Amino acid sequence: MAQATDSSSNGGSKLTSTHYEGTEKLLEVWFGPVQGGTKKDTHDLRNIPRDNLIDKILTPVRCEIVSVSSNEDQTAYVLSESSMFISKRRFILKTCGTTTLLKAIEPLMKLAKDFCEYKVLDIFYSRKNFFRPELQDTPHRTFDNEVAYLDSLFEGGAAYVLGRVNGECWYLYTLDCPSAVMEPDQTLEILMTHLDESTMSLFQNTTGRNVKDTTRESGIATLLPDCDINDFLFEPCGYSMNGLLPNNGYMTIHITPEKEFSYVSFETNAEMENYGELVKRVVSTFNPGRFCLTLFTNKAAKCGSSLDALKEVLLKEYNRQDRQFSEFSNYDLTFAHYIREKRP
Template sequence: MASAGESFFEGAEKLLEVWFEFDDDSLESSLRSIDRKVWEDLLKVVKCEIISRTADEDMDAYVLSESSMFVTKDRFILKTCGTTTLLYAVKPLIKLVKEKCRLKQILDIFYSRKNFSRPDLQIGMHRNFSDEVSHLDKQFRNGAAYSLGRINQDCWYLYTLDNAGVERPDQTFELLMWDMCREKMRVFTKDVSENGLDATKRSGICDIIPGAKIDEFLFEPCGYSMNGLLPGGYYITIHVTPEEEFSYVSFESNVPRESYDELVKKVLEVFRPGKFLMTIFANKASVAKDCHKEINDAESLQGYVRQDHQFCIFKNYNLTYTMYSRPIL
């Protein structure tokens, strides 16, 4: 994390999620059978490293120097901020899984990110979404790329596969927030909080989804990352870039909800952003598949006014994109 006033830090993350299908249910046919050292080598390609690991029956969760990584039996999630080179890891990731596990096929891939504040500081293909798409198209024959929101202002990019995808219930909820409340952000500095646990308690993060097994880290002199695990293969992850000049916070979870209204309210109360965009991915088997109907009617929310709203139907997933901001007084 950059200290305030010294240099710019890009809080907006690149998010990659890959679902694999294996030939059998043996222990070798699991991403969790891959050694930590192997993951560390893969992350060198991305230009980040592991800080800590926590696990439960269903998932391994890693706090990284730049965000997080989650590994289940058949799903890999990598979320990295700053000037990391995430997409350079896709080809070696697939090669690794073929070598270490009995890979049958890739069921689906999701790559997404908000538009960067300083794309000129990114490395190689990551300066431009079109270049990222070209890189992915060389590896996947049926890729589909989308841009939601206002391309001349704030928007959100997505690359996925044009196929049936994952059949069991799956959903992902994201809140990407910026223009953050200065007082709320002070909690995520060493001037106010002693460590990650202290910041988790002071901020109220521990109360957003009670009962999560939390692993957190407070950076020096500021910045915060956390992973939380819940039974059933569910997770939450939060990342905070508190510097006033480029403040940014992300919240992500795959916890299933018929409505995310209460969860949104809790997150907004903890962080109080000036602007935020919300995305909800849910496949046809998910209880969240129809939550877009509620969001469609929410022209205002907790003191925020809706700026953009889009709903997309893919072969097996519904996607809702909505952006809100505080009204200009």
Template sequence: MMRTDDTPDFYEGAEKLLEIWFEPSSPNKADMKWLRVISRSQWSEVLAVVNCDILNVISGLEMDAYMLSESSMFVTNNRLIVKTCGQTTLLCALEPIMKLVQSTCQLKVQDIFYSRRNFVKPDEQKPPHQCFEDEVEYLDCIFKADFKSGIAYSLGRVNGDMWYMYTLDNAHSPINTPDQTLEVLMTDLDPLCMQKFTKKVCPTTEQMLKESQIEQLIPGAKLDVKSFDPCGFSVNAIIKEEIYYTIHVTPQASCSYVSFETNIEKKSYFDLISKVVSLFRPSRCTVTLFANKNAQCGHSYSVLSEQPVDGYKTSCRQFCEFQMYNLALSCLEKT
């Protein structure tokens, strides 16, 4: 989420999110290595393809969290999560990532999930990201040799906020590890709240963190924070083991956008969603919860049909059932 003094007033905050699960490419595991053996310099070469840089990295026992110039990357033994914003070309890194992982670790793709919300200015994106149909075609071309096909979905309002997702139709093997991802994607945010994420009001990263009260969301996490010039803010957090959260703030009034993402395990996410929304005070937000059958939240997803978040109404609610995962989407508007 890089900012410079020359940055135009508009910046596309909405991220492209790519999650790849890997598994051994052969039954012989004697010489097998896992993703975390890949060095920072090797990841930097791959990320250069999408026009973003690694700014910093923090590590826990089971996860590395990379702060990028445009958002974040998280690496565990068998899972890679990359999200990039602006005009980055994230999908162009997919094949280089697969080649790097295969050559270094002898791992192959088990499953992938690619998702994003609709862009404010899609025409300013670079191919293949100008429309979701092009992204689907690009992904199908990569995976058609090893998988029959991918499946693609669009949810939300055609004349409003949309959310897109692509995954494989026939993964090599199911992901049995409990897995859940919550996203809260916020737009048209409170201007007074967004002022905290400008160097004019909060000159230092420490000030932005203190004034925003982000540390109160999930206390005890190991944080990596970054402020940008003249505005913008990013947080990577390792909560424990392979559990993380990340926040990215684009505060410009013309395109204000904040994303919150976590894979923390909960039976209900209502309290966490309420905290996030009250912290940033968006006019609109899209909440997605994507979880497999072994996740604590189960398959009911009653979390997105509970009592409304205080001060908001639910304008849209949708559910999708996949072979191993369910997806719930809820669009909230300020009352």
């Protein structure tokens, strides 16, 4: 998501006259009951009052709620800088710009304990390398600083870098937890840069545009069936959407359309046996010059191994530069990076 690239601010996020950082920081935390808890009916993150979410979590992170949607499984928030999803045991916060996402963790843990009798079972913090890391605020200027901050909060932390450290790479911090999340869990993320200008024109000069028309004309509306979409256009440019799916599923897309630093992110936890066709649909919709994709799956996931679920991804007009497969205590992960072939 991006607003105007001027000296204004939104939700406290600082924008410069020449750059907006569309690249997001992504936090996913899974919770479980603390020992000795006495009230099972409190075991739900949605018991945290909205005012506390805003004051204790979003204000320190420096973003605001602009739209809300919900179903029986979860509540989804479109933010001034990306999205937040809250279900019974899972908390997801995704923020772009110069937000300070990691400042959400300590107040989140306290709120989860006070209102839900919860403790952290597992955590995933990830991001692609920034376009302009020097514009970030502490502790986000380097991954080393982010790891040091997370290590100060958790025992058994594990930090990884996938991809090329002198090129496109993706950072991950998680916990070495032998038995954290037992229910089926899988997450596909596609992070796209060097976007096609004609495709991005739908998300430029958005003043007066109908957001539903934009969602339909761009092809976003048909990426996943049975998706209840809550979409938002920013002025004068930029787009965000949250989509709710059955069985605690979601899809979220955020678009920074400016040519100099264009960026689109797609993320979903939709259950599938193979993600190849979905990857093709997403890439065809946005037509990036480059993209990274990651697929996390745990041992209970419908698709089995992430490598098996992506092995048939063969995209015309793209060369795969890298593919890496990693296995953790509960999850495995496949990372890949693609670049569009140069045409004669």
